[in-house]
Amino acid sequence: MNVPAAWYLVLAAVLFGIGSFGLLTRRSALIIFMCLELLLNAVNLTFVTFARTLRDIGGQAAVFFVMVVAAAEVTVGLGIVVTVFRRRSSTSVDELSEMKG
């Protein structure tokens, strides 16, 4: 018998917590993108766990779509990072404050 779903759910919650801590505290846009990947993976792990527990393949299909969206997001996001870096030779998100009200 496989281990209880709750173990994997708690593991996904811990991964989500670590990722969101990095998202809230780090300054480099690249590291923030990596933490975003951690968050997406935590949610994917939850999806797969529920797909096994509830015996519904829809959870795995949802993970497939999340991966596609993550790939698109990283492509555009890193393009923006490269463009910003060319203009001001820095990837720190603290310096992008022109739109501050």
Add this chain to the structure above:
Amino acid sequence: MIGAAYAIPDILAFVVSALMIVVGAIGVLAVRNPVHAALSLILTLFGVATAFVAQSADFLAVVQIIVYAGAIVVLFLFVIMFLGVDRSDPVRVEPLVGQRALAAIGVVVTIGGLVALLASSHWVTGAIAVSTSGHPTAVGAGNVRAVGTAVFTTYLFAFEATAALLIIAVVGAVQLARRERRMDREGEA
């Protein structure tokens, strides 16, 4: 909660994947050099792939390694080396006072809330799907067939929408990279 009913290989797979995931995730945060952070991210992604295999999501485990470790992390490394961001951002400096403490409190409250929510429902999470009439999700080649059937029938519209999304993303990335180069050329002329 650890009873004799659980098979040793399943427990072993869980422990190995949990170690890889947590160590890699902490590495992403703790390491100074962005290249090392990307390599720690690979460790986490492999841990998640291990967890996928342990939960009979074979197709997704393969896609996880090919797409994430093979494409996304390589893209990260490419950008890191392209920009030459070997100089790491100052971790010690804390521009907002108390930001880290507040973030830690928020994270602990979130995780604690999630676990408390699970525990308060006696670790029971939902009812078995009616659509599969209670059969466990297939493994191996059957898993690929099951995911393919779901994607190309039930979720066909979402699948077509992802095609449009990917085209838009590619065009956007090319546009972001191109416009800057044309302006450089105008500056030179």
